[in-house]
Amino acid sequence: MRAHNFSAGPAMLPLAVLERARDELLDWGGSGMSVMEVSHRGKAFVAAAEATQAALRALMGIPEEYAVLFLQGGAMGEFAAIPMNLTAPGDSIDFLLTGDWGVKAAAEAEKYAGVRVVADESADHFVRAPREGSFTVSPDAAYLHYTPNETIRGVEFGYVPDAGPVPLVADMSSTILSRPVDVSRFGVIYAGAQKNMGPSGLVVVVVRRDLLGRARPQTPTVWDFTVQAGADSMVNTPPTFGIYLLGLVLDWITDQGGLLGMAERNRAKADALYGFIDASGFYSNPVDRDARSWMNVPFLLADPSLDATFVARAADAGLTNLAGHRSVGGMRASIYNAMPLEGVRALVDFMAEFERTHG
Known part of the structure; x- marks a missing residue:
């Protein structure tokens, strides 16, 4: 898979x-x-x-x-x-x-x-x-x-x-x-x-x-x-x-409908991920709302000591390369054109379950 x-x-x-x-x-x-x-x-x-x-x-x-x-x-x-x-x-x-x-x-x-x-x-x-x-x-x-x-x-x-x-x-x-x-x-x-x-x-x-x-x-x-x-x-x-x-x-x-199709697809993915993060008390995004990227979504866990566990468990679930850049830490989900909405939904489901068991 x-x-x-x-x-x-x-x-x-x-x-x-x-x-x-x-x-x-x-x-x-x-x-x-x-x-x-x-x-x-x-x-x-x-x-x-x-x-x-x-x-x-x-x-x-x-x-x-x-x-x-x-x-x-x-x-x-x-x-x-x-x-x-x-x-x-x-x-x-x-x-x-x-x-x-x-x-x-x-x-x-x-x-x-x-x-x-x-x-x-x-x-x-x-x-x-x-x-x-x-x-x-x-x-x-x-x-x-x-x-x-x-x-x-x-x-x-x-x-x-x-x-x-x-x-x-x-x-x-x-x-x-x-x-x-x-x-x-x-x-x-x-x-x-x-x-x-x-x-x-x-x-x-x-x-x-x-x-x-x-x-x-x-x-x-x-x-x-x-x-x-x-x-x-x-x-x-x-x-x-x-x-x-x-x-x-x-x-x-x-x-896929050209760049208008890509824009619709990418906006839906970003809205789904940011919407979940904003509704959570466990995850947060540090960027001002009017400057949030459609392509790269950094997020922080309420307890940074869980970062390594999060990355490892996510990888076990087939969600790879979620560790943030080495210069800033935290998490980062890059959701470029090729990432399907199903992938973002899978990430949101994992994040919800991780919050339930570690929050």
Whole structure:
């Protein structure tokens, strides 16, 4: 029996996607080879990569004035690649900090440009997003960076920040494809694949074309957005299996009703879990209600000494990877697109029984 995997990433994949990949693993498209063995420059794979990009554009509504890149190095690689592509020496970048990944992105960006933190929620231990309109973006900033959903602490923006004429850059690793988004509001969207898009090893970058052509001379060729856009992300051997799996995931999302279907599905899961936590006297969620993540739900037990027992008993029940991030402790249930509502209901039932026997 497959477990209900609540890992923050690499996360669970839709069963239908895994089954299709299994069926095609040894003979992809009648080639007599695995997709992992075919040439990335062969006509069959080039066509598949183009189809994957077209499907992503269709689902997200990505306009033609944006390039879509399939790169490597994960979101952390983009912490460096983006300032190398969008800033010149002496430039500054504005940051909104609502969690650990934004802090890491700002620290990496400091190697290449000045960093100005225009909103910082660390004083309250990252339990909220800044109020809309409560910060001022520097008119001379190279871009404004934020993390719409902070995976570790489960803090999510309920709005898209207004950056004015300054390009808005978003690390959507843990929220991409979970609901519709107006891509035209952004200069750059980037996301590691291992939450909602497929296996680890692939990072998707959506960049507005007027921001191309600015890379510093020392920017590695594989991270030069302009070069990669001109070569259809094939300057080097791309993460072929990740691109293939992304295509299967996009097909699955389309079958589920697209991003509107995903939004309905994800809202129902989040409401079920938060509703149970709020009604319980045994569990609590530390995040402000208007900043609660749909994707990552941290929760605390009334008696922290029971944490290890909870994790172990949950695993015995087929509910895996519920321990919170090592930096914050507690519990965390990541309920990305592939997690079915049945999985969340199974978790709620387990939590209720654990409260009954240990509360």
